[in-house]
Amino acid sequence: MIDAIQAAYVVAILGAAIFSGWLLAPYVVGVYNRSPGRLDRFLDPLENLIYRVVGADPAHTMDWKQYFLAALLVNIVQMAIAAFILLFQGSLPLNPQGFSGLSWDLTFNTVVSIATNTNLQHYNGETTLSYLSQMSAIQFLQFTSAATGLCAAVAFVRGLTNGSRDMGNFYVDFVRSITRILIPLCFVAALVFVALGVPQTLGGYVTVKTIEGASQTILVGPVASLVSIMQIGTNGGGYYGANSAYPFQNPNPQSDILEIFLMLLLPTTLCFVYGLMLGKKRETRPVLFGAYALFAIDLIIAFIPTSTLNSGMEVRFAGFWSAFWTVVTTAVTTGSVNSTLASQHPLVVLSAFMGMLIQSTPGGIGAGLMYMVMYAVITVFIVGLMSGRTPEYLGFKIRSRDVLLVMSAFLIHPLIILVPTVLAYATGAASTIGLGTNSLGFTQVLYEFTSAAANNGSDFLGSMADTPFFNVSTGVVMFLGRYAPMGLLLALSGSVIGRKRSPESGLKTDTIAFTAVLVGSIMILVVLTFFPFLALGPILSYFQGNVNGLG
């Protein structure tokens, strides 16, 4: 249980995220609608220069296939660039510590991980990556994956918008996401982080003689710039292996609150963007209230036990802030952590699973919104039939092909979580790295693939999983978990373009009543799909009495 002041903090932070999202949304919509803005004077010439240099015609519009293909190919080329830097960092500049290049499988895992907005880290950055790798592989991909998520969501909403003719232009959306949303937000946030104590230097690690005379290496680097994008972009990949438990990444309660707030900011903003772009403000209700209602359920589960400080936590965050972070980071599938997962009560871990299995509470940037709409379509179809009309969402009739697309998008998740989980045991890969066949070991393996599939990135294993099996399997899972649903849902949205919309009298999806049914349906669907595995993992752990953490 939490006390009143802690509850007040939770409400205040969530409230601040919702309020800021509401404030920010009109600006974000303007960015994608190319509405005139104050930044045009500086950014228009720069962006036009970029379009000219790369040969992209901003007036050209794309259908869903072109849009998705452009996003996918750009992401793949970006992964290739990052892979090159990681493989050859030993011979590249900005490597004061002289770290050598990464193995092929860790490189594959890492670039897919960061580019898919997952940030599962099978490495410890502070002992593995050069400054160049941290900036030009990790931070680079953190920006582009967040931008890709924004683009996908925006294109998705464009397709759903009544009267739209196309999905927009990926290159323009992508460039504007970076120049007008991510960089300005991250720049401000990064400076605040520096002010709060997060280092930002290229001067190399500092070696000091401690008071007692020992030698200590202070692992400084360009951390603040990374922390800003990793939280704002719901990436979650930390500069350090310990992620935001490491004091340089999260020095005090203020930075902790700011980081929690920042990871909620854009996913929440997109809920408002949804209604605004559709031209139906009230359609924000089901996606926002639905997401936050599910989020609240997760929080309640996590706060049933009283989390207390233990050896997997940091003193400055103690039990409450560690548990709270764990729920938030999975609710928006960021994946950064400020404590070890092993230190968390099984119910907190269960709540973390829920966030990653639902994926839209409110979920990762862009992806969360798309999943929520996917759930809405499923709910409208199955439950909405009972209103006595062919189910309609946003006025368009749901056809069998739409059902096929959303069911496929939904089906991917259990497939890419459960198949590799079984494989990890069947091939012996799990036991190779010392994972037991008990509830604790199973929880860790299941969590690994759930996190990978949900593009979350938090994990129990960390660099322990730097084995070819886990690197490759989670790499494939992350790739499929990112691009397969994205493609399917963009296909859904693309097929809605030009479709007849009935103007009235259908199911009113913008009501609280529908939102309640939506939340119920999501809970049932997700529980039905994953209940047996949660029962063998965190639930069993709980019954077995591992109440002081799963470690």
Place this chain on the structure above:
Amino acid sequence: METNPENKQKASYRPVVGIAIVSLLVCGLFFPLLVTAVGQVVFPHQAGGSLVKLDGRTVGSELIAQGFSQRVFFHPRNASASGVDPDITVQDAMSQVARISEASGIPVSVLQQLVDANIDASGRLVEVQYVNVLLLNIQLVQDYPSVYSAYA
């Protein structure tokens, strides 16, 4: 720019590679370097790692725990999420007071007052009571040079 219908065909690879490279330059170099430059100028202390000095010598970072094993110092936690947790709970600090007093001869009440005075203000705000071990020890060294000259 005018619409070029031919673009559809040739657009397939050039913008893809072009955008990837431009985003590398903007996000992977320009942005972190800009933050570094501004950060170093505006907040040089924090940007450099919040290093602390004792008698003009850099002895560590206030954010990173360093090892203290001698009985006259407050000891950090051995096990934490980061491994370098710079803080200990007030309870933990208080439990060490008797040992430090015994070893250093500083009265228990003085040490207790010192701990109380060092409770982190922002921690109080979020109901977490803790003290920074390095800062506490530095204050001990500065307040009782006679005692600590032998140890530091």
Place this chain on the structure above:
Amino acid sequence: MNNDIPRTQYAALNGSVVVDSILRLSPVSLLSNPVMFITELMFFIVAAMAIYPQGFAPAASVGERAYYVEIASILLITVWFSTLSDALAEQQAKNTAGSLRKLKTKVISKKVLREAFSSTVVPTSSDELSKGDLVLLEDGDVVPIDSEVLEGIAMVDESLLTGESAPVRKAPGDVLIGGSRIVSDTLTVRISVNPEEGYINQMIRMVESSKRPKTPNEQAVTIVLIGLTGIFTIIILALLGLSVTLGLGADLSVLIALYVCLLPTTIGALLPAIGLSGISRLYQRKIVAKSGRAVETAGDADVVLLDKTGTITVGNRAAIEFIPFEGYSERQVGEAAFLSSWYDDTPEGRSIIALSYNKGFVPKNLNSLPLSEVFEFSAVTRTSGVKIGRAQEFMLPKGRSRGRMRRKFSSDSVASDDDQSPDLEIIKGAPDSIKRALISPPQDFDAVVDAVAAAGETPMAISQNGEALGVIRLKDVLKPGIKEKIQGIKTMGIRPVMITGDQPLTAKSIAGEVGIDEYVPRAKPEDKFAIVQKEQAQSRVVAMIGDGTNDAPALAVADVGLAMNSGTEAAKEAANMVDLESNPAKIIDVVLLGKQLLMTRGAVTTFSIANDVAKYFAIMPVIFSATVPQLEALNILHLGLHSAVLSALIFNALVIPMLIPLAMRGVRFRPSGTMSLFLRNAFVYGIGGIVVPFIGIKLIDILLSAI
């Protein structure tokens, strides 16, 4: 369901149904139903375990043969319940269409072969006739196939098709439905369809589920079911894999039991029956749908175009008052009206006679008045009337009512008693037509006419020898119950639009009386097409009725077109449904039935999925009980180790027959808004779907442990 739609009698469980349901157990015939196919596959696996448990060594605890037999039996019964519901639904459909099938029995018809100057009649079997052939039908003959009357007038008994017991008069141009019987006189008809295209055949095709194509909505639901099946397959395979690799020791039969319990067996079993019985219910209202899709579309209707005449009003007006112009008396108007209507056999004419009679305005010397000419109603002049000359044989007794009237002649009648009276020409009709023919219209002509029209009633002016006498006030007669029906569809968010040829004030009055906000006055049948298109341009789904050739284009573009069987062939071909009883008001029933069909499908799907929650809680604690006893904490129902699986499986099977009545008769509902229907059903079948199995499984468990 409200009282408007009667409850359906579903087919009785008889021998042939049982035999049919057993035949349907063949895996080949189950291929079209993936959920049931898998269930049967699981039956075979567990049956194999019962026969040879050693073969499944790592995943089967040997020595539990009896247990495997129990599980296998329940699985087979589950599949059988599904095939039983199919068989029942098909039996029901066949029963309701049975009469039609009988009608389709071959008859020998008299085919007419026409040559230049003669024609011969050749006896020909009905199935050898083809479109365009001429057939002679005499008293007692059965109409072989849908055809059109070319020559002759006869009375035809259509009772088997429409339920209307009185024979119908058929004249050239009228349509005959295959299966009806000539009860008087002789007709020459032309076959209008090829034998395979007749309505009876269409209907029979519709009810034979094997040939019935899945509707778009059924296809979509099937995809959901396949998707869910895929998810549960992954889950079970993963559990099996984990059980083996982690050594959790789950028994394959228990995993299979969980699998089958999770599979959407309820909706999988009932889906075909729901669609089929929806069409059967429609047919019981004597409506033949040409496709299942049309029925579903009806549920989506946003706008219903209602013809005033026949739908809202009984199709005729009744005279309620005679209003004289200045200088004339009510009696003069009434008597003139009486005379002008004496040969007017329309309902309006009859109502005028009745009003005159009731008021005592029957002309004196009626039987001595000569008649020289009758002007039948003409659409051009929009008038009708009589010219009475000197002929003495005026009016012979024609029936009892007129006989009675004659006896009631008043002696103080104004009408001339002189044999030498001049010709009397009485014309009645639309006021503007009458006015045009007047030499000098009375000063209060417009005032009186407008006053009647302003009240929404129909003024009919009457003139005698070129002088207007007054106005007959005619009022529309509403169909009984129509007001409530219109209120019902409005409540459901459907916009009724009334189409009428009346002038705006009349239209407004009728519309207002029944609660319709939108009406199109002075509409010609051709206007319907434009109205349909206008609504569709705003993406609305339009349902309409039609009967005339003029309606055919509109019926063809309308999303739901219900043609009257009494209407033209063109209209029936353009429509996607035909009402055999030719009752236009039934368009409303069609919409409600469409909604009911979709609702039933959604309800059973939701219920089926929601059921799974309880089944998890029943079976999960048991699966790994040997190695992970702590999961017993999930056994919130406190089920016995053995009976848990059986209880869940038995419940899973029993739900199917328990829901067959629901599938057959449809979800009951009261007309209400889309959202309130949605929420009410989501609550009943969603929350109910979660709660009911907890109770059901526990009850079965108690029962099992008692045995």
